[in-house]
Amino acid sequence: MQRTCDELGIGIIFADSPLGKGRIERSFNTFQDRLISELRLNRIKDMDNANCYLQDVFIPIFWRSHIQVISKNDTSEFTSVPEHINLENICCLERI
DSSP, rough: HHHHHHHOOOOOOOOOHHHHHHHHHHHHHHHHHHHHHHHHTTTSSSSSHHHIIIIIIIIHIIIIIIOOOOOOOOOOOOOOOTOOOOHHHEEEEOOO
């Protein structure tokens, strides 16, 4: 991942301290704890129905209520990949 980001000119900011990772770690714990209860409440007992429930119901509701942060401005910072960059050559396993 580091090599790919370097080639694309993307700087990665790592969260090395527990304080920096706290919010996402708490979210994942809530997610894992809550999902088991939700499956039980909805009487879901097989993997296919669990995957459907997770994708179609649980994740959309969870993300809306816990994760999404409303942006302070409407301007997107995303840019298109320049034409001279071939992502298939960058986002791949490289043998050394």
